[in-house]
Amino acid sequence: MRVHFRHGSLQGLENMAQNSFALLTNLGRAKEAAALANGTAIIITHIAIGDGTTVPSGGETSLYNEVARKAISGHGTVIGASNVAYFDIFLAAADGPYTIREAGLYDNAGDLIAIARYDPPISKPVPSSGQTVEGTVRLQVAFSNIANVTIVVDPSFTVPLQRLSRLPWIPVLSMTITVPPASPNVGDVYLVPTGGSGSWAGQSGKIAEYTAAGWAILTPPNGHGISLPDGRVFEKVGGTYIEKIALDNQSGKWNYAVAAGTANAISATLTPAPESVAAGMVIALKIASSNTGAVTLALNGTAARGVTNSSGGSLKAGALRAGQMATMVFNGSSWSLIGVNAAEIPEVVTTMTMYVRPDGNDNNDGRTNTAAGAKLTVAGAIAAFDTVFVSGGAAIIKLGIPGSYAIGTNIGLANGMILGDAADKESYILQSMSTTPSAVLGVVGGRLSVVGVTLRSVHAAIAGLSTSLGAIVSLSNVALNPGVALTSSHIVSAPGCTVTVAEMSYSGTAASCFAASGGSITLSGAQNFNNCVFTSMNAGASAAGQIQVSGAFSVTGTATGPRYSVSTNGVINTRGSGANFFPGTTAGVTSTGGQYV
Structure with missing residues (x-):
């Protein structure tokens, strides 16, 4: 069985008719008078308990039969009786066994300041007796001036008082009511807010518990917690109760x-x-x-x-x-x-440059022209553009340093550019690594400009540049030097596609140089043929395809094979430059509605 007890209402009234009472001893009175006269203080440190049966008279200097002495664990003043102080000690389950009939209040000099009688006595058994009893023994003593009393509390005491002793987090009824309730129940607990009045005046931030003796005011330590009926909980931090859980969550x-x-x-x-x-x-x-x-x-x-x-x-x-x-x-x-x-989520930009280098890494972000920042492959750069929405500008793939760059067979960018070096195109090589490429460079839809590079293939290819799905391609300062024989053309413009060619050079063997098969090819600038061999023709237009010359245009170098072939409503427009305009060793051919002008 666990029993909790607290002795209460033993006030310092010298009413000997009371069975239980407490009073100042003669020595206590003398010390209080001296303290009042000299402006000093009585320093209370301990409470002793005993089992003596003699009724105290006030002349005692010690208990009649002391059985235990403990440092004070708590204290306060009785609300409504400003000169009445209470003093507590806590008796743990293992303390005893005692029959408590008397108690004494001692100061730091070891003098008995007040003595109390308990009738009926308090039994304090130990667990071995079959009962587990622990609790607080309290003395209430009246002084002439409580300001002259100093209480020293046991610093090692760890069991809080009253309800605090069992629950480091306790429920309170309110923390906003400033006026003590008129008809509280014993055990009602409140947190006194700022502006407390009546019995709570000056007790802001303290716990007020209603007891049989009135309102007991307790000062909990930091870390103590309270909860409200609405479920909110508060913890005392830095002397103030804060809504800790909510603040922790917000933090x-x-x-x-x-x-x-x-x-x-x-x-x-x-x-x-x-x-x-x-x-x-x-x-x-x-x-x-x-x-x-x-x-x-x-x-x-x-x-x-x-x-x-x-x-x-x-x-x-x-x-x-x-x-x-x-x-x-x-x-x-x-x-x-x-x-x-x-x-x-695509990143929205007006123009973006993605760098590619032979010493780069496709796991890099491609934003800087360094080995640690650039992509390794053109395909890696194109994949990075999947996360970017380029609004109004170009998606630029910049070849960062001279070298060979692997490309995929097909490229599709809404508005892209592959940029090498127009003044040194031979040092920037776009190389198809596919074993069966349809073209060295295939453009599938969208728009692509290629500047300052050499196109080459490791394996046999069908075409140098192929287009589809309405692709619009611009080649400038590009060398078409595939390194292998092409079974089709250097440049193929499929139906609905447009290819613009400026400042180009061509090498190697192919069926033709230009093939506008339903699409268009526009030529401008210098076109250089490095001993090319064309098995079908240099320039071919068919299926309403068009090849036309625009702006300043010049042709240098030599080529072997027919100069042109135009058929099925295809058109080759040299602006009147004559039948020998395109390099070759045999005459061109016009048939089935084709026109050469």
Whole structure:
């Protein structure tokens, strides 16, 4: 059985008719008078308890039979009786066994200041007796001037008083009422707000508990908590009760962490550390470095788990950006980003340059012309443009340094440019690595300008440049030197496609140099033929295709084969430059509605 007790209402009234009472001793009176006269203080430090049966008279200097003495654990004043102080000691379950019939209040000199009688006595058994009893013994003593009494509380005392002794977080009825209720119930507890009046005047920030003796005022330590009937909880921090849970939540400490580790193998630490990483856990992670590929996260030293997009797929490069706040939820096996990630939202720019270098890396972001910043391949740069919306300008792929650059068979950009060096095109080589390429460079729809490069293929190819799906292509200062024989043409313009050619050079063997098969080819600037061999013709226009000369135009070099072939309503317009305009060794041919002018 566990029993809690607290002796109460033993006031310092010398009414000997009372069975239980407390009074100042003669020595206590003398010390109080001296303190009043000299402006000093009585320093109260201990309470002794005893089992003596003699009724106190005030002349005592010690208890009749002291059985225990303990440092004071709590104190206060009785509301409504400003000169009455109460003093507490706490008796733990192991203290005893005692039969408490008397108690004494001692000062720092060891003198008995007040003595009390308990009738009926208080029994304090120990657990071995079959009863577990612990609680507070309280003495209330009247002084002439409470200001001259100093109480020293046991600094090692760790069991709080009354209801605080059992609950470091206690319920209170209100923390906004400033006037003490007129008819409270014993045990009602309030937090006294600023502006308290009546019995609560001057007690702001303290706990007021209604007892049989009136309002007891307690001063809890920092860290003590209270809860209101509406469910809100407050904790005392820096002397003030604050809505701690709400503030903690607002602070983000519960789920906020800063990414550490590497860009793709992230580690993070929540403080305080979670007991486990459970399904449904949500974290807010500040990203330190942009990812370059798939990502894992190890939280508070747990095993690294994959991070996916909201659809469950691996993250693409740039999904997490440096400085970004990323919110993730754990699904039991991996972390899932909440919402659309950065790699899924095109970046809106007017013009963007993506650098490519032979010493680059397709995991780089391509924004700088360095080995650590540039892409490795043209295909890698094009893939990066998938995350960019270029509004009104061009998506520029800049070849950063001289060298050979691998290209895919087909390129499709809304408005793109591949830029080498117009003054040194032989040093910037776009090279098809495909084993069965349809063309060294194939453009599928969109618009593409190619400047200052050499087009070459490692394996046999059909064409140098092929077009489809209405592609619009501009070639300037480009060398078509495939390095292999072409079974088709250097330049093919398919139906609905447009190719503009300026400042070009051609080498090697092909069926033809220009083939406008339903599309158009416009020639301008200097065109140089380096001993080319054309098995079908130099220039061919068919199926209403057109080849025309525009602006300043010149032809140098030599070629072997027919000069031209125009048929099926195709048109070759040399602006009257004659049948020998295109280099070749045999005459051109016009048939089935074709026109050569």
